[in-house]
Amino acid sequence: MTKHEETHKFLVGIFNDEDILIGAIKKLQAAGVKLHDAYTPYPVHHLDEYLGFKRSRLSKAAFLFGATGAILAATFQSYVMGIDWPMIIGGKDFIAPPSFVPVTFEFAVLCASLGMVATFLVSNGLLPWKKAVMFDPRSTDDKFVLAINLADNKKIEEAKIVELLKANGAEEVNTKEIKKK
């Protein structure tokens, strides 16, 4: 395989200000350019909406993890206390639902939180052995970085996109090869 097939080529626009970045995002989208992602030194409100990102489904995953935990804990306690090894405690029924509530609740919370963390790490490629993609290290300091995957924009010429970026306030436009996932 050639090197070309293993990597994606990205155009990386560097901006000085969040307003200029947002303006450029709108102009580029109007011109039909598909954007990969933007990187900023601090959270910029509504950037995700401008980039057209969908709302994360993490909360749905959290609900499912929590529900699984609650069902597991309730079933396990009922099985142990009611079927496998019944014991009389305080004269209560073998299966006494109120006394199962604290453990059920805690286990639901535990499953929801651990499951959510794991889902978040996996879906964002943040697992410990993964190397984070860094388009420009200055995005952690004072620059606003806009990345455009050329593979997503095969219909538009590279030179045209560079021109659009520069015309809409990019200080510099670099290219970067990133390995395919």
Added chain:
Amino acid sequence: MASATHYSVEHENLNFVFKSELRKRLIMAMAIGVILILLGCILLMMGIGVADAHHGAGHGTGHHGGGGAEGSGHGFHWTKRLWANLWLNGVFFTGIAVIGVFFVAVQYVAHAGWSSAIKRIPEAFGYFLPITGGLLLILFFIAGHDLFHWTHSSLYEKGGKEFDKILYGKSGFFFFPLKPGSFPFFYVLRMIIFFGGWYFLFMQIRKLSLKEDLETDFNTYLKRPVIYNKLVYISTVFVVFFAISSSVSAWDWIMSIDSHWFSTMFGWYVFSSWHVTGLATIALAVILLKEQGYLKVVNENHLHDLGKFMFAFSIFWTYIWFSQFLLIYYANIPEEAIYFKERLSGHGGLYAPVFFLNIFFNFFFPFLILMTRASKRNVSILKIAIGFILVGHYLDFFMMVMPGTVGANGGFGLIEAGCLLLFASAFIYVVASNLAKAPLIAKNHPFIKESEYHVVL
């Protein structure tokens, strides 16, 4: 986010108009409430819906039927159910009113900005405090003996037939510094101090809040927001005062109905029930005003936060309620467990359905309905959740007051419906008429712009 639906606070100096049509309707509702109460009383006088009228009026100490209700030893007279209902609604609506003030105070203490556009609404709730305060005080003198077992002086006569050692030990809490069994000076004093303190601090907050509206130049005021700083100070005093007074008033007005029983969670329990009811009422008022074309600045982001509050405090209530229940259930000490035994199986199982409805209305429904983001931003779904919370917490207070006062003679009849209608319409009347007296939006609140641009992700 600037969008087509964005409204600016500058364009909104509307006052709420308390139309004569609404006024008439509310007065009608109050009249219907009174008629229902009268009808209910007549039916009770005729002995319909009374379970043990034949027991007579004697103070039979040996008689402890119906799961051991404190008051069940005394004969039932129909007025008792009326007093219990007035007391129940008095305490319930006191809660909503005082939580309005508490909500405003908390927003000031937290230097919150998002709520500044809606703060006039909870602010108007406080005007109901003197009405319920006066009512509860008068009611205590009229119906103290019917509602509170501990008020009977024969319980404190040493060597007497009805002498009660346990209540004698608690007597200082009610009668200090007077003789046990005489005038409950300390109890009445506390009631006056709590209502007086709440209303006094509320008036200070309201006065300053209205004074802030008169500032002529917003930008000059922002440089030295003297009134705002004073409001933060008074709100802090209110929050500290409320922390103590809400707990003690819960012991006084509700827990002492079951005179022998006590729970260390009770102060929090009543507070949490009051709080979530108050939040639901605030949210309902905001939604209704918005539907009438007021509060254009308020959008789904503000409703989202109110929804979060209701969601969170419904769970908080459940946590408190369950903590109280589980410890008593698990330890199973007779003098503690009697409280739940009376509610679950006492009085012929009269209160058992309400006991379970209570959990469904106040936990499962709000929890599941308000869980997703979209539902907290949807007016119709919010209204459903508010309905469950308001009805549910009325039932919660019903469960606290009724078994210990009317016992087997309770139920939901004409008196209950009438009292609830009377109090609710009176509350709306007082709030609406005071809402009309000031601009709906506090335009010089230092954080008003933050509320205008408030966004919940």
